[in-house]
Amino acid sequence: MGTETGSGQRSWGRAGTLSAHGDPTTVTPEGESSPQEEGDDPMTRPPRASPAVRALLVWAPFLACAATAGAQEEGADRHEVRSSFEVAVPLAPAVTTLEGRPHLVYELHLTNFARGELNLTAIEVLDPEAPDEPIAGFRGEELGRILGGPGVASDTDRHRVAPGRRVVAYFRLPLDPSAAVPSRVIHRVAYREGEAGSEAIVAGDAVAVDTRSPVALGPPFRDGVWIAIYDPLGARSHQRVLLALDGEVRMPARFAIDWFMVDEKGRAGEEDSERVASWHGYGAEVLAVADATVVAARDSIEESPTLRREFDPGLDGGSGNYVSLDLGDGRHVHYEHLKPGSVAVAVGQRVREGDVVARAGYTGHATGPHLHMHVSDGRVPLAGEGVPWVFRSYELLGAYPLPFRGSLSSFTEGELWTPVPAGTPKSRSMEMPAPFAVVDFGRRDR
Numbered sequence: 001m002g003t004e005t006g007s008g009q010r011s012w013g014r015a016g017t018l019s020a021h022g023d024p025t026t027v028t029p030e031g032e033s034s035p036q037e038e039g040d041d042p043m044t045r046p047p048r049a050s051p052a053v054r055a056l057l058v059w060a061p062f063l064a065c066a067a068t069a070g071a072q073e074e075g076a077d078r079h080e081v082r083s084s085f086e087v088a089v090p091l092a093p094a095v096t097t098l099e100g101r102p103h104l105v106y107e108l109h110l111t112n113f114a115r116g117e118l119n120l121t122a123i124e125v126l127d128p129e130a131p132d133e134p135i136a137g138f139r140g141e142e143l144g145r146i147l148g149g150p151g152v153a154s155d156t157d158r159h160r161v162a163p164g165r166r167v168v169a170y171f172r173l174p175l176d177p178s179a180a181v182p183s184r185v186i187h188r189v190a191y192r193e194g195e196a197g198s199e200a201i202v203a204g205d206a207v208a209v210d211t212r213s214p215v216a217l218g219p220p221f222r223d224g225v226w227i228a229i230y231d232p233l234g235a236r237s238h239q240r241v242l243l244a245l246d247g248e249v250r251m252p253a254r255f256a257i258d259w260f261m262v263d264e265k266g267r268a269g270e271e272d273s274e275r276v277a278s279w280h281g282y283g284a285e286v287l288a289v290a291d292a293t294v295v296a297a298r299d300s301i302e303e304s305p306t307l308r309r310e311f312d313p314g315l316d317g318g319s320g321n322y323v324s325l326d327l328g329d330g331r332h333v334h335y336e337h338l339k340p341g342s343v344a345v346a347v348g349q350r351v352r353e354g355d356v357v358a359r360a361g362y363t364g365h366a367t368g369p370h371l372h373m374h375v376s377d378g379r380v381p382l383a384g385e386g387v388p389w390v391f392r393s394y395e396l397l398g399a400y401p402l403p404f405r406g407s408l409s410s411f412t413e414g415e416l417w418t419p420v421p422a423g424t425p426k427s428r429s430m431e432m433p434a435p436f437a438v439v440d441f442g443r444r445d446r
Contacts, residue, residue: 084118085189086111087204090249093171093185096214096388097431101177104209105254105388108169108187112161120147120159121199122190123169127182128206135185136173145233146170148240170240172232184208214388215331216430217289218353220259220373223442224284225397228433229258238374243382254386256374257433266416268368274306276362282369284360286335288351292325295332296380299343301363313364319381320364323357326379334381336372337364393429396420400436
C-alpha cells in the first residue's frame with residue numbers, strides 16, 4: 001500500500017499496490033499530525049494516537065458516566081451535564097478490499113442537539129476489544145476532509161456545527177491485512193462549545209460490523225482500457241450523495257464507479273470531443289457481471305448528440321436509461337446512462353455472465369459518455385443502500401495521481417496515467433479497483 005505525497009503524486013508501497021489516499025492522521029493533544037519515522041510506512045500499521053489522548057479516549061465512557069452521575073447527586077457542582085452530539089451509524093460498517101487491503105466503509109452521523117455551536121476537534125475509531133490500538137484518528141485538516149453532509153458547503157469550515165445541524169464523517173478505513181477484521185467499532189468524538197470552550201468528549205455505542213464477503217463479479221466490458229473514476233473525498237462524489245426517499249436517508253451509490261474508456265494516450269475521444277459519438281466508450285457493449293435476473297430496465301430517455309445538453313433530466317431521470325440485475329442474496333447491480341435503443345434485455349429475463357445487456361451512452365446526468373455501475377440492496381438505481389463488491393480478476397495498468405487535480409478536459413485532451421512499476425504484479429483478484437485506477441479488461445486471461 002502506498003501513501004499520498006505532498007505533491008499529490010501516488011507513491012508505491014512495499015507490495016507494489018496503489019494508495020488511494022494517505023493514512024488518516026493520528027490524534028495528538030496539540031491537534032497536529034504525528035511525525036512519520038524514517039522507514040515507517042504508515043499504511044502497514046494501524047494509525048495510533050498519542051498515549052495521552054489514547055488514555056483520555058479509552059477512559060471517556062467512565063468519565064462521562066461519572067460526570068453525569070455526579071451532577072445528578074444532590075449538591076454536586078463539580079460536573080456539568082451537557083447536551084451535545086447525537087452519535088449515530090445508520091448502516092453497519094461494510095468490509096471491502098481495495099488495493100489488496102481490507103477497508104471499513106461507512107458513515108458516522110453527528111447531529112448537534114446543543115443550544116449553541118459545537119466545534120469538532122477530533123474523531124477516533126476503535127475496536128472495543130483492543131481500545132488502546134485505535135483503528136484510525138482524525139484531527140485538523142484531515143478531519144475536515146472526511147466531513148460533509150446535507151447543506152455543508154465545501155468552502156466552509158466543516159468543523160463548526162450549528163444547533164440542529166448534522167455533519168457526516170465518511171469513513172474508508174484501511175485495516176491491518178494480517179489481523180482479524182473487528183466485529184464491532186466504537187467512536188470517540190471530541191469537540192468544543194464555541195471557539196474558546198474546553199474540549200469535551202462524547203462516545204457512541206459499539207456498532208456491529210457487517211463482515212459478510214462482498215459479492216464477486218465478472219467484467220462489465222469485453223475489452224478496452226477503462227478508468228475507474230470516483231473520489232471518496234470529493235464533495236460532489238457518488239460516495240457522498242445522501243438521498244431521503246420514502247422517509248429514509250440512504251446512499252445507493254456508496255460503492256459506485258463511473259467507467260470512462262481511454263486510448264493508449266489517455267484520451268477519452270477524438271479531437272471533436274463535443275460530439276458524443278466521438279468518445280471511445282460510446283456504444284461499448286455492457287455485459288452482465290454475473291448470472292442474474294433482470295428486475296428493472298428503462299430505455300425511453302433520449303440523449304443529446306453533443307455534450308451541450310439543453311435540458312435537466314431531474315433526479316428520477318438522472319440515471320438515464322438503465323438496467324438492474326438481481327444477483328441474489330438481496331443484492332442488485334445497476335448500469336446507468338445507457339445508449340437509447342440499446343437495452344437488449346427485458347424484466348424477468350434470465351441472463352448469463354458475459355451476456356450483452358446494453359451499450360454505454362450519454363443519457364441522464366453525465367459529464368461524458370460512460371457507464372455508471374454500482375451494487376445496492378434496492379431493485380432500482382435510486383433505491384436501497386450501496387453494498388460492497390469486488391471483481392474476481394482484472395488487469396491493473398496504473399492510475400492517475402491523487403488527489404486528482406484534473407477535469408473532464410484532462411481526458412478529452414489526453415493525460416497519461418502513472419503506470420504500474422516494473423516488477424509489480426498487474427493481475428488483481430477479489431478486490432475493487434481504487435479511485436482513478438486504469439484497468440484493461442481485455443487482458444484478463446493473458
